[in-house]
Amino acid sequence: MTPRQRLEQVDWPALEQHLDDQGHAVIPGLLDAGECTGLAALYAETDHFRSRVVMARHGFGRGEYQYFTYPLPTLVDTLRQNLYPHLVPIANRWQARLGKQRRFPVEHRAYLAQCHDGGQCRPTPLLLRYRPGDYNCLHQDLYGENWFPLQVAVLLSAPGEQFEGGEFVLTEQRPRRQSRAMVPPLRQGDALVFAVNQRPVAGQRGDYRVTLRHGVSELRRGERYTLGLIFHDAA
Numbered sequence: 001m002t003p004r005q006r007l008e009q010v011d012w013p014a015l016e017q018h019l020d021d022q023g024h025a026v027i028p029g030l031l032d033a034g035e036c037t038g039l040a041a042l043y044a045e046t047d048h049f050r051s052r053v054v055m056a057r058h059g060f061g062r063g064e065y066q067y068f069t070y071p072l073p074t075l076v077d078t079l080r081q082n083l084y085p086h087l088v089p090i091a092n093r094w095q096a097r098l099g100k101q102r103r104f105p106v107e108h109r110a111y112l113a114q115c116h117d118g119g120q121c122r123p124t125p126l127l128l129r130y131r132p133g134d135y136n137c138l139h140q141d142l143y144g145e146n147w148f149p150l151q152v153a154v155l156l157s158a159p160g161e162q163f164e165g166g167e168f169v170l171t172e173q174r175p176r177r178q179s180r181a182m183v184p185p186l187r188q189g190d191a192l193v194f195a196v197n198q199r200p201v202a203g204q205r206g207d208y209r210v211t212l213r214h215g216v217s218e219l220r221r222g223e224r225y226t227l228g229l230i231f232h233d234a235a
């Protein structure tokens with residue numbers, strides 16, 4: 001099966017329910033081990049990238065990542081284009097519940113045209129690499145005024161085999177309350193869908209907003225790669 005066919009097999013209503021309840025949801029086995037290894041190997045091929053960020057230099061944590069340049073590698077482009085239409089109805093429903101005006105077009109191409117018209121032209125898909133002692137501070141990937149409310153991260157390395165530690169951590173800040181941390185268990189090839197910034201939660205007096213952040217705990221051993229898929233482009 002191709003990744004595209006696997007996307008058609010996903011139980012989208014169940015995923016949507018989990019996203020509504022928790023602000024994140026896992027697509028198990030979106031990529032096979034060979035596809036993961038192939039993507040991680042791109043890290044060394046600097047021609048694929050527009051820039052490299054050493055996290056410690058910016059106080060973002062420790063470790064590094066690179067943003068892909070256009071044209072994206074075929075698999076990255078396929079995933080970005082084919083995940084998006086499944087997420088649009090959820091994003092638009094959240095926008096309505098959050099009282100926001102913006103609605104997102106059904107095709108990713110049309111959405112990117114909007115980003116580009118607004119001056120957000122730089123590609124945001126990225127590969128991240130962690131080695132022992134590396135970590136990623138809690139953050140949000142907004143990159144401009146126009147941001148799509150959901151993003152996806154695919155774990156490219158095998159936990160327990162290729163690395164230890166390096167857990168994906170999400171926190172959720174509810175108004176006037178303390179933050180809640182979530183650590184979804186992930187295997188190699190699993191894709192995590194999660195809220196970029198805020199999500200609606202049903203309360204006694206209607207919906208309220210909670211704010212999410214994500215990051216990665218310290219890697220204790222080995223090497224860990226992630227593919228990050230952000231649907232808006234960057235200013």
Ligand SMILES: O=C(O)CCC(=O)C(=O)O
Pocket residue numbers: 128136141152153168214215216225226227228229
């Ligand atoms: O390495 C990770 O799992 C986190 C990646 C990340 O921050 C992202 O995809 O936006």
Ligand SMILES: [Fe+2]
Pocket residue numbers: 139140141214228
């Ligand atoms: Fe991120």
